[in-house]
Amino acid sequence: MPRSVTKVNGIHYKTKQPVTIHIEHGRIQSLHPLDAEIRQAALPWVAPGLVDLQINGYFGADFNTIPIAEGAVERATRGLWRQGVTTYFPTVITNGDAEIEQAMRSIAAACAADPVSAAAAPGIHLEGPFISPEDGPRGAHDRSFTKAPDWPLFQRWQEAAQGRIKIVTLSPEWPGSAEFIERCVEQGVIVSIGHTAASPEQIAEAVQAGARMSTHLGNGAHLSLPRHPNYIWEQLSRDELAACVIADGFHLPDSVLKVTLRAKGEKALLVSDAVYLSGMEPGLYENHIGGRVVLTPEGRLHLAEHPGLLAGSAQLLPWGISHLLDSGLAELDTAWEMASLRPSALLNLPSQSGLAPGAPADLVLFELKRPQGVKIIQTYKLGERVFDSASPAKEANA
The missing domain is CATH 3.20.20.140 (Metal-dependent hydrolases)
Structure with missing residues (x-):
């Protein structure tokens, strides 16, 4: 089944800064700079x-x-x-x-x-x-x-x-x-x-x-x-x-x-x-x-x-x-x-x-590699994780 989430971490596709996106009731509640102890290099992009x-x-x-x-x-x-x-x-x-x-x-x-x-x-x-x-x-x-x-x-x-x-x-x-x-x-x-x-x-x-x-x-x-x-x-x-x-x-x-x-x-x-x-x-x-x-x-x-x-x-x-x-x-x-x-x-x-407070929490986490290009890691629809590359079969049948 889809999984409701309350926050998503990633590198903002536009600002290129690590952020935490807080989600409530299927919508983006707020965006905040990510805690410094979480390394930016380990994060996927979020868009x-x-x-x-x-x-x-x-x-x-x-x-x-x-x-x-x-x-x-x-x-x-x-x-x-x-x-x-x-x-x-x-x-x-x-x-x-x-x-x-x-x-x-x-x-x-x-x-x-x-x-x-x-x-x-x-x-x-x-x-x-x-x-x-x-x-x-x-x-x-x-x-x-x-x-x-x-x-x-x-x-x-x-x-x-x-x-x-x-x-x-x-x-x-x-x-x-x-x-x-x-x-x-x-x-x-x-x-x-x-x-x-x-x-x-x-x-x-x-x-x-x-x-x-x-x-x-x-x-x-x-x-x-x-x-x-x-x-x-x-x-x-x-x-x-x-x-x-x-x-x-x-x-x-x-x-x-x-x-x-x-x-x-x-x-x-x-x-x-x-x-x-x-x-x-x-x-x-x-x-x-x-x-x-x-x-x-x-x-x-x-x-x-x-x-x-x-x-x-x-x-x-x-x-x-x-x-x-x-x-x-x-x-x-x-x-x-x-x-x-x-x-x-x-x-x-x-x-x-887009990624603004009040917007629907329709989000994508992805990796960007060359020459492979964009690789989708996770997809969220109205705040629910509907696809996860770590368990694609399970998520696709949600």
């Missing part, structure tokens, strides 16, 4: 829990195989603790109308039945089907299901989700997109531009209507684009848009990551976009999207018949943070906040306060 806005599945639990297997949400929630992820948004991609509705009902029902999953998954990310039908921008999404934004249909899905859809990825190239975006904003749903072939004018109209994010910017795009204008430059230049990037070292070159981080500043966010094969052993797998795929020992997931084509992401946020650090693209505090405080702030979650 806010990681927040992933785009999780398609994890370790065999898939949110896009319909019907969603019983227990998939619960297994993903508990499995992600091993990766330091205390908050995530189950992501449902382009599919048939009935299939999306069924996925929404399944996820909502799982959260209603399991308070642990409800606390970890405060919303659902609907990625499609209101995206570009063009090859390239569409990515691996099924073209036959792509369509223009449909408000009554979205309301049907939202009802099935019990109001849990909090992010919608769409392409504003469709007629009626601006009105749809405005209605989403009125209901408190974040609209993200992604899988798009939209013109600069259409992107400008979407931003004016209230779009506030870009989904895995730089991916889900044509292989070749006009040098300018194009929809990547347009999104980079829009200060209103936060930019999510997949920093696994496979989806984007470091040069693109560097430009994105510089252009977006504090609005640059990390996502994993992890598929259900994440956390699995390297090998050959049969995937319902893309057919046969290979997960390499290096962590890259590609089509078996076309090794040059990625088949999704198989790495979680600690991997992305490690890549930013090893590449010299960001310091620890910036990289960590790209995957914790910044997405929390965008979604207006209580965890946006």
Whole structure:
């Protein structure tokens, strides 16, 4: 079972000073400098829990195989603790109308039945089907299901989700997109531009209507684009848009990551976009999207018949943070906040306060070694230790 704790010791990820974090009733009560007799060198780092806005599945639990297997949400929630992820948004991609509705009902029902999953998954990310039908921008999404934004249909899905859809990825190239975006904003749903072939004018109209994010910017795009204008430059230049990037070292070159981080500043966010094969052993797998795929020992997931084509992401946020650090693209505090405080702030979650009195005690203790990167030692959700690397099997089944 999870273990309630009253204090946690560690090296603060931002100040780099040893601290004691006191916890009461699942929240941070206070922070104090650590007693001098405890050696700093023996302590792990301590940071806010990681927040992933785009999780398609994890370790065999898939949110896009319909019907969603019983227990998939619960297994993903508990499995992600091993990766330091205390908050995530189950992501449902382009599919048939009935299939999306069924996925929404399944996820909502799982959260209603399991308070642990409800606390970890405060919303659902609907990625499609209101995206570009063009090859390239569409990515691996099924073209036959792509369509223009449909408000009554979205309301049907939202009802099935019990109001849990909090992010919608769409392409504003469709007629009626601006009105749809405005209605989403009125209901408190974040609209993200992604899988798009939209013109600069259409992107400008979407931003004016209230779009506030870009989904895995730089991916889900044509292989070749006009040098300018194009929809990547347009999104980079829009200060209103936060930019999510997949920093696994496979989806984007470091040069693109560097430009994105510089252009977006504090609005640059990390996502994993992890598929259900994440956390699995390297090998050959049969995937319902893309057919046969290979997960390499290096962590890259590609089509078996076309090794040059990625088949999704198989790495979680600690991997992305490690890549930013090893590449010299960001310091620890910036990289960590790209995957914790910044997405929390965008979604207006209580965890946006980080390691501050009154904030939820969603914490991660970790080691930082080179070249291995970030190693999660312990994860805490609302003050309860839900993962401990010293006894992973026991904690994962809590």
